[in-house]
Amino acid sequence: MELKEKLRELNVNISQLVRKAVEEEVERREREALRTLAGEVSHLLRKVPPNEIVKVIREAREER
Numbered sequence: 001m002e003l004k005e006k007l008r009e010l011n012v013n014i015s016q017l018v019r020k021a022v023e024e025e026v027e028r029r030e031r032e033a034l035r036t037l038a039g040e041v042s043h044l045l046r047k048v049p050p051n052e053i054v055k056v057i058r059e060a061r062e063e064r
Helices: 003-009 012-043 048-064
Strands: none
Touching: 003 012
C-alpha cells in the first residue's frame, strides 16, 4: 500500500503535517543559529576587560 493511501486511511491531514514539520525544522535551525551566535559573542566578550564592561554599563545608565 502506498504511503499516501495509508495516510488517507488514517485521516491524516498531510498538508497540516508537512506544515508543522517544516515549522519545527525552521525553529530548530533558528535555535541552533542563535546558539552558535551566542557562543561567538561569548568568546568575544571574554576578550573585553571587566572594567570596560562596567564603564559602558554605567555610561548607558547615565544616558537614561
